[in-house]
Amino acid sequence: MNLRRLRLKAGIRKLVRENWVRKEDLIAPLFIKEGLEGRKEIGSMPGIFQMGEDEILKEVETLLKMGVGAVILFGIPQLKDSVGSDALNEDGLIARSVRQIKKRFGDEVVVITDLCFCEYTDHGHCGILNPRLKSVDNSATLKISQKQAIIHAQAGADIIAPSGMMDGIVKSLREALDAHGFDYLPIMSYSTKFASAFYGPFRDAAESAPVTGEAIPTDRKSYQMDIANGREGILESLIDEAEGADILMVKPALAFLDVVKSIRERTLKPLAVYNVSGEYAMVKGAAERGWLNYHQIVLEILTSFKRAGADLIITYHAKDIAPIL
Numbered sequence: 001m002n003l004r005r006l007r008l009k010a011g012i013r014k015l016v017r018e019n020w021v022r023k024e025d026l027i028a029p030l031f032i033k034e035g036l037e038g039r040k041e042i043g044s045m046p047g048i049f050q051m052g053e054d055e056i057l058k059e060v061e062t063l064l065k066m067g068v069g070a071v072i073l074f075g076i077p078q079l080k081d082s083v084g085s086d087a088l089n090e091d092g093l094i095a096r097s098v099r100q101i102k103k104r105f106g107d108e109v110v111v112i113t114d115l116c117f118c119e120y121t122d123h124g125h126c127g128i129l130n131p132r133l134k135s136v137d138n139s140a141t142l143k144i145s146q147k148q149a150i151i152h153a154q155a156g157a158d159i160i161a162p163s164g165m166m167d168g169i170v171k172s173l174r175e176a177l178d179a180h181g182f183d184y185l186p187i188m189s190y191s192t193k194f195a196s197a198f199y200g201p202f203r204d205a206a207e208s209a210p211v212t213g214e215a216i217p218t219d220r221k222s223y224q225m226d227i228a229n230g231r232e233g234i235l236e237s238l239i240d241e242a243e244g245a246d247i248l249m250v251k252p253a254l255a256f257l258d259v260v261k262s263i264r265e266r267t268l269k270p271l272a273v274y275n276v277s278g279e280y281a282m283v284k285g286a287a288e289r290g291w292l293n294y295h296q297i298v299l300e301i302l303t304s305f306k307r308a309g310a311d312l313i314i315t316y317h318a319k320d321i322a323p324i325l
């Protein structure tokens with residue numbers, strides 16, 4: 001016997017265990033829907049809900065009791081238009097929600113705001129469209145993103161998380177935040193974000209699927225990354241780090257662990273993964289049919305993120321898994 005000597009007893013296995021998932025690693029995504037009373041389950045994500053503005057406070061309280069101290073907010077406003085006006089309104093849905101949560105829970109909870117426009121635009125894309133390019137206009141979107149970031153910061157967000165994959169977004173947000181006295185506010189960039197089919201259920205949840213129409217691109221492949229590109233994935237994160245990102249991210253997580261590991265080897269910054277809606281739906285769907293053991297599978301998946309080098313895990317499983325950690 002050689003390596004098995006350390007596997008024979010549970011106590012020894014625990015001692016030599018290399019990676020642990022902790023409650024402190026988890027970030028729970030929350031969907032706030034304007035005008036909704038109570039909560040509404042998302043069909044393709046059993047156990048995950050769109051929530052009204054009052055309901056969000058209850059949910060944060062539940063998460064805190066379980067030991068999950070960080071949330072990332074997604075808003076589903078009633079007003080959707082071509083430039084995402086609700087995101088630029090200092091009394092818009094997300095700004096109001098951040099203020100409410102911070103007023104009630106203060107620094108007990110870390111409130112991260114997703115910064116993008118796809119939930120706020122009527123065309124469902126992550127910024128202002130440029131009909132000539134048949135894509136999102138980079139510089140026009142940077143400008144409104146700066147405005148959105150200031151609104152989040154003024155509302156009391158603890159971390160700003162740009163997710164639209166615009167070139168130069170981190171630098172541009174850093175400049176805007178610094179100029180408005182928010183130089184202390186960290187940016188968690190969705191630095192390496194692939195154009196993945198695993199986002200399917202999220203678009204039901206956030207009501208943000210791109211619509212079809214003339215001069216409207218049918219997908220997000222002109223700004224999110226090609227799923228086949230590992231080297232480019234590393235480059236994206238390194239560029240964001242150089243622009244001043246405080247936390248880097250790979251999204252989705254499970255099918256891109258090679259990229260997580262490669263980025264881990266090249267940066268000393270904290271690295272997050274986003275365990276996305278499709279990854280959640282696959283596991284949840286199979287578990288509901290009794291095809292696999294839900295808690296064991298989730299723990300194995302979350303541990304694989306840590307093993308690959310992730311520090312933070314954004315996951316819809318947060319509430320289910322926290323009690324057994």
Ligand SMILES: [Zn+2]
Nearest residue numbers: 116117118126
């Ligand atoms: Zn977006």
